[in-house]
Amino acid sequence: MSVARAExxxxxxLCLLSTRQYLSAERIRGIVPGYADAxxxxxxxxTFERDKTELRELGIPLEVGRNSMFDTVDGYRIAxxxxxxxxxxxxPDEAAAVALAVRLWDSxxxxxxAHGALLKLRAAGVDVHQSPHAIVEPKVRTTEPAFAPLLxxxxxxxxxxxxxxxPSGPEARTRTLEPWGVVSWRGRWYVVGQDRDRGAPRCFxxxxxxxxxxxxxxxxxxxxxxxxNLMAFxxxxxxxxxxxxxxxxxxxxGRAAGVRRRATVVGAQEIDGAKGDVVELDLAxxxxxxxxxxxxxxxxxxxxxxxxxxxxxxxxxAVAEEAR
Numbered sequence: 040m041s042v043a044r045a046e047x048x049x050x051x052x053l054c055l056l057s058t059r060q061y062l063s064a065e066r067i068r069g070i071v072p073g074y075a076d077a078x079x080x081x082x083x084x085x086t087f088e089r090d091k092t093e094l095r096e097l098g099i100p101l102e103v104g105r106n107s108m109f110d111t112v113d114g115y116r117i118a119x120x121x122x123x124x125x126x127x128x129x130x131p132d133e134a135a136a137v138a139l140a141v142r143l144w145d146s147x148x149x150x151x152x153a154h155g156a157l158l159k160l161r162a163a164g165v166d167v168h169q170s171p172h173a174i175v176e177p178k179v180r181t182t183e184p185a186f187a188p189l190l191x192x193x194x195x196x197x198x199x200x201x202x203x204x205x206p207s208g209p210e211a212r213t214r215t216l217e218p219w220g221v222v223s224w225r226g227r228w229y230v231v232g233q234d235r236d237r238g239a240p241r242c243f244x245x246x247x248x249x250x251x252x253x254x255x256x257x258x259x260x261x262x263x264x265x266x267x268n269l270m271a272f273x274x275x276x277x278x279x280x281x282x283x284x285x286x287x288x289x290x291x292x293g294r295a296a297g298v299r300r301r302a303t304v305v306g307a308q309e310i311d312g313a314k315g316d317v318v319e320l321d322l323a324x325x326x327x328x329x330x331x332x333x334x335x336x337x338x339x340x341x342x343x344x345x346x347x348x349x350x351x352x353x354x355x356x357a358v359a360e361e362a363r
């Protein structure tokens with residue numbers, strides 16, 4: 040599915056879910072971004088019919104009806120009672136998978152279009168649900184510039200080229216890759232595919248890609264091999280690159296759940312009168328973990344190694360200096 044089509048379907052769901060009225064096709068055409076570009080009425084209705092079929096195949100219940108006896112055409116809406124799920128209990132690994140999917144779909148493009156659709160609904164006099172933020176919530180997004188073009192290349196089955204900086208040196212080398220997928224592993228994003236320069240599968244960390252990602256060849260020329268487990272491939276690559284280095288931290292009582300999930304509690308300690316636990320964990324890249332740990336502020340204190348403690352302290356001092 041193209042990005043434009045996915046955005047249009049999301050906008051359509053938000054539109055029909057956010058109103059208690061039945062909306063005619065013409066009114067939807069003027070409200071939902073993506074339909075106004077249709078070159079003719081016939082083209083719009085063809086697209087709209089395909090989108091309705093797509094939503095029904097996805098299990099989204101569309102209601103068809105009229106608001107009053109004076110309406111001359113049918114309208115559409117999505118009833119919340121049929122759309123919303125009941126309470127679901129997820130295992131920790133299942134919850135992590137769902138959270139990752141939400142982070143992936145929560146792009147600035149989709150979020151902006153969703154808010155735009157709600158604003159158009161209100162401007163058109165449509166009764167919009169009073170809590171639109173219950174539908175779309177802001178989530179953590181990837182900040183890697185290479186993420187969007189690489190994801191688009193995967194969807195288009197098209198090879199790419201980019202300059203890549205290896206951890207062993209500052210120089211960047213040009214790589215040509217047939218991308219199979221983009222995955223997140225331990226807080227970092229990787230692209231996996233066939234490296235044409237080496238004639239073998241490789242994965243590349245997005246934060247080390249320098250400059251723009253270019254396209255090579257035509258779309259549809261890349262084929263992902265059957266049975267490839269991208270996550271397992273990245274995990275194997277990550278463990279081979281560098282063995283984990285032990286880190287000892289102090290974590291405030293009841294705080295920093297993200298750290299606690301990956302760490303082992305080895306003792307208890309008070310710092311400046313605050314109760315907490317001493318935890319240990321292995322970090323493959325302790326230098327890059329400074330930003331992650333500094334994000335917890337006073338809830339996490341690095342006890343060892345000294346290099347990591349100083350790196351976190353410098354980040355916190357820089358933030359304090361900017362706040363003055």
